[in-house]
Amino acid sequence: MTTFQLFLLIVAGGVFYLFFKQLFSGNYPKRGVDYEAKVPDDRIGGINRPDKVFAKPRQEVSRTEQLIEMADEAIGKGDLLEARKAVQSALILDENNIEALRREGYLYLEDREYEEAKRVYEKILSLDPNDDIAHDSLANTLHKLGDDEAALRHHQKAIELDGEYAPHYFNYANTLYDMKRYDEALDNYKKAYELDPEIEEAKKMIEELEGKE
Numbered sequence: 001m002t003t004f005q006l007f008l009l010i011v012a013g014g015v016f017y018l019f020f021k022q023l024f025s026g027n028y029p030k031r032g033v034d035y036e037a038k039v040p041d042d043r044i045g046g047i048n049r050p051d052k053v054f055a056k057p058r059q060e061v062s063r064t065e066q067l068i069e070m071a072d073e074a075i076g077k078g079d080l081l082e083a084r085k086a087v088q089s090a091l092i093l094d095e096n097n098i099e100a101l102r103r104e105g106y107l108y109l110e111d112r113e114y115e116e117a118k119r120v121y122e123k124i125l126s127l128d129p130n131d132d133i134a135h136d137s138l139a140n141t142l143h144k145l146g147d148d149e150a151a152l153r154h155h156q157k158a159i160e161l162d163g164e165y166a167p168h169y170f171n172y173a174n175t176l177y178d179m180k181r182y183d184e185a186l187d188n189y190k191k192a193y194e195l196d197p198e199i200e201e202a203k204k205m206i207e208e209l210e211g212k213e
Contacts, residue, residue, distance in 0.1 A: 063093060064090045064093045064094050064097055064100065067086045067087070067089050067090035067093070067100070068086070068087070068090055068097075068099050068100055068103065070082075070083075070086040071083045071084075071086035071087045071090070071100075071103050072103070074086060075103070075106075075107075080107055080110055080111070083103065083107060084104075084107050087100055087103045087104050087107065088104075091104065096127055098124055098127060098128060098131065098134075101120055101123060101124050102124065102133070102134070102137075104120050105117045105120035105121050105124070105134075105137055105141075106137075108120060109137075109140070109141065109144075112144075114141055114144045114145050115145070117137075117141045118138065118141045118142065118145065121134050121137050121138035121141060122138065125138065130161055132157075132158045132161035132162040132165065132168065133158070135154045135155075135157045135158040135161065136154070136155065136158040136167070136168050136171055138154045139151045139152070139153075139154035139155040139158065139171065139172070139175065140171055140175075142154065143174075143175045143178065148175065148178075148179055151175050152172075152175065152176075155168070155171060155172035155175060156172070158171075158172075159172065164195060165195070166191075166192045166193075166195035166196035166199055166202075167192070167196075167199075168192075169188045169189070169191040169192035169195065170188070170189065170192035170199055170201070170202050172188050173185045173186075173187075173188035173189045173192060173202070173205065176188060177205070177209075182209055182212065185205070185209065186205075186206065186209040186210070189202045189205045189206045189209065190202075190206055193206060
């Protein structure tokens with residue numbers, strides 16, 4: 001064996017040694033084992049594909065939604081002044097936000113500012129004519145203003161839009177009761193109580209009206 005052949009044999013041996021060492025070490029890319037994110041928003045695609053994520057990051061609540069939540073908390077505490085400030089701030093950011101408008105209407109009703117409440121509920125219905133809650137709230141407001149015929153139309157529209165919502169029947173019954181249409185009121189109190197037995201006031205009104213018969 002020449003010196004050159006001996007050199008080639010040594011080189012070949014070294015190459016085989018390194019190959020088998022790498023093969024059995026497990027330190028190489030293996031088919032079927034993919035990158036796994038370690039945290040919910042860990043990026044899989046790298047900086048060139050930031051849209052590729054393991055899971056979508058939690059959506060942040062908008063400032064308008066935060067203000068509406070603050071208003072609800074203030075209402076829960078009975079702090080209507082603070083609630084009004086939060087609602088007004090929300091409407092500055094989004095004047096057509098129906099949830100903020102809904103709270104504004106409620107606060108006007110609490111303050112017995114019925115014309116203002118009417119304006120708000122009419123605005124909601126201009127944005128969404130099929131908002132059954134707004135129809136019901138407008139009906140209550142119109143009844144306070146003495147426009148009972150218009151109130152009845154909006155009560156009926158609310159029921160038409162959602163016939164499974166017990167408060168619609170209860171509020172309709174209240175308006176009918178005040179109009180001394182007791183038989184119709186009784187029917188609607190019964191419907192409200194049938195849909196939701198937790199409306200204790202409906203049960204009391206049923207007992208009162210049945211006692212009149």
